[in-house]
Amino acid sequence: MLELKQVSKRYGRKTILNDFNLTVNQGEILAIVGPSGAGKTTLLRCISGLERIDSGEIQLDGKPFDPYINRDNDSVTGVVFQDFQLFPNLNVLENITLAPMLALKKDKDAARKQALDLLKRLGLDGKEQLYPYQLSGGQKQRVALARALAMQPRILCYDEPTSALDPDLRQEVEKMILGLKTDGMTQLVVTHDLDFAKQIADNIKRVEAL
Template sequence: MAIVGPSGGGKTTLLRMLAGLETIDSGEIFYNGESLPLDELEKRHLLGFVFQDFQLFPHLSVMENLILSPIKTMGMSEADAKKKAVDLLTRLGLLAHADAYPYSLSGGQKQRVALARAMMIDPEVIGYDEPTSALDPELRLEVEKLILQNRGLGMTQIVVTHDLQFAENIADQILKVEPK
């Protein structure tokens, strides 16, 4: 699914609410036909979030960026976290960069590291906030291929974008939002 609309329309805020990163004042969220209590969103790890600017810790290696959250927030052992990280890095073609720091990675590599980090918590849904903003056309196609690959694997994804053409290429459903 893609959420499209102009700046200020609430696209990113909606995604952040689903991830438990923003407070929801009122309303209900339905997932798989059931109303989700608002305090359950963060606890359930419903949404893994790939931030627009990746939000990688610059002082941590790729591996350290991936294993930090599962160890600290989910109580995963370091050995299990590293095994899972190696599996994801291999799948995303990044294993050779496990000891690299974010400054040494290309934009496309940072995007894949951010995706791997989001996948470390086994979310039911991956949310992308403007994944193609400020990317050149070649990297835009790389991101498009990655999203389509995950879609082919049956992964549920929500992509926030202002790029309608990109949304049409990657989404089976498009939600248009407008500012009030």
């Protein structure tokens, strides 16, 4: 269980999050919805350790947890970025195996086997030798997901998972997210699309611009 207690985040004089509270239960999907500029992405960046919170507390299973510091020690959060941010110089397989090999010190064969399993599950078998520029948007997203999953995170975060894709791919994303839910994955989805959020989420948290 991940909890945010009265978390605040400012950039200079601009307050983005003010005494923000949030609870994500194990195995559930929480959608965070709100208009652009409401701090949804900032929230996700704080949870994934890309930004440091100014005040408040983040707790993991009831214990204080600082993602900004903890980032290097433990795979708590995985992130699927809005624009995927695959590494263009690495092929699909290398994109997925790089971090498990470098950060988790997995040996090459184990990392490779895990990556191929993930690709198969996500319907990307046969694509492992392709480079990101050879993939469609939906495929890139699934590779980004596989890459995040390969680090075995406890919580998976998505930043606007539908916004960079064709509208008819929305159902694919829904299927993908709900499929992971059946595996027990805790997921946090930032989106401005309320309908999408209603389709997938157990709980919806609305944020408003301050």
